[in-house]
Every structure is written in C-alpha cells, then in structure tokens.
Amino acid sequence: MYKLLIVDDEPQILDGMKATLDWKKYGVGQIETALTYQEAVEKAIRIQPDIGLFDVCIGNRYGYDIISELNELRLKTIPIMMSGYSEFEYAQKAIRCGARDYILKPVEREKLQPVVEKIIVQDLHGTVENNESVREEIDPVLGVPYSGLSNLTNRILVMVKAEYNQNINLKTVAEKFKMNSTYLGQIFLKETHMKFSEYLMVYRLLRVRDMILGSDEKIACIARSAGFSNPNYFYSCFHDYFNMSPMDLREPSFA
Secondary structure (H helix, E strand, O other): OEEEEEEOOOHHHHHHHHHHOOHHHHOEEEEEEEOOHHHHHHHHHHHOOOEEEEEOEEOOEEHHHHHHHHHHOOOOOEEEEEEOOOOHHHHHHHHHOOOOOEEEOOOOHHHHHHHHHHHHHHHOOOOEOOEOOOOOOEOOOOOOEHHHOOHHHHHHHHHHHHHOOOOOOHHHHHHHHOOOHHHHHHHHHHHHOOOHHHHHHHHHHHHHHHHHHHOOOOHHHHHHHOOOOOHHHHHHHHHHHHOOOHHHHHOOOOO
16 A cells, blocks of 8 residues: 655645545555645655655745655655646756656646556556556647657746746746757757747647636636737637637537
8 A cells, every 4th residue: 555645834735635536546545744844754754655745835945855855865755746836946846856747736636646647657566446557648739748758848848837827938948948049949849840939829728728618717817827918919829729719618519
C-alpha cells in the first residue's frame, strides 16, 4: 500500500485534497497531512511517503524547498506541486527539484488523476485499476504526448502553462532560458511545426473555451484573464479557430 503526504497551510485545502480522488482505488492506504514546513519534513521522515502533494507557499516558506530537503535526506517521495500562482518562476523551481507536475488551483480530479496514475505506473511500477498502463499525457495544442518532445520544448510548454495569462512572448521566454530568441523560435518551430506565437494563441483560446463553458462570467473578462488584451483580436482569433463566436459556444446547442 502506498503512503501519501499532503502539505498546505489551509486546513480546508487539506480536506479537499483528501476527497479529490478515491485514493484507496490507487492503492493509497495511508494519508498524512501537514500545515507547516517543519511538520511536513518531520512527517515525511517518519512515514516516508511514496507521493507528496505540496502547496507552493507554506506560510513564509516554499513547497519546493521541502522537496529539496527531502531529496537531500534521500527520501524517495514523488512530488507534485500545486499552486494558486501562475508564475513560471515557481513552476521552474518545482520542476528543477523533481516535481512531476505543477497543477494550478483549484486542483480538480481531472487535473490530478492522470498525474497520479502516471506516477503509480511509471515511478512506483504499480498498476491502475482497469488499466495495465497509464494513458500518456497529450499536449492539448499539439496533440502529441509530452514524452515524445525534447526537454527544452517541454520546459517551454511548462512556461506557457504557468504564464499564458501574462505578457509572455518568445523574447521573454528566451531571456529566462538565457538563449537567443530567434534560435529558440527555430528550435520550437522545427519540433512542433508551430510558431511560438501561434501555439500561445491556441493555448489561450482553449483556456478561454473551458472557462466559457465552465462559468457565467462575461466573455470579455474571460478573454482578458487569458491574456487577450485586444477584444477585436480575440474575437477574430476565436471565430477563426472554432468557426463560431464565443456567444455561440455558450448557447445550449453547443454546450
């Protein structure tokens, strides 16, 4: 039986995470929680969890620091980072210290399930009920598994995932990777067959689509929250990609 440690400084989040999945179905027989950095380290040493769910901010400390400390202690916990912050710096540090994924809050079952299944099958060499092998995670824009992409491209995609709603472009990405933007763009285009700007636009449109279907918020507000600062450009891109207007998508016949 696997052991799970959930770390967050908000008690209600801990309760919610325990109920997000049917953990017993995945062979998790022991679930421990921690509200502070020190409690998390102490419990990790005591129970040696197989999987750890860490919030990015634990009081005035950081979840990726906990992961780094567990790595130094040679504990074999497989970490997942969860956060309410869509900041690439946090995602980058989480990935660098070994986090298998960076999931934005609210952490829903559909987001967490494939990550947990992948860890159980690929890292813990277990099986998932009714599945002998875990489904490969597919990039929503490219339609290909992440495992088939280079490490550099995956790092770029993580950055888009974390910062798509901000003023992100190829130049800012290249600066963070300390690379020439033209060269980075050529690498991305060669592997994905899409320009970075095109990939970013489609990813934003897919996020907008999900938010339109999942809420009653004004479409203009949703578009801005996804990084579209120009309404006319947004409506034009949306119609060209989905062959319908955002309001059409909200109609019952399209929902």
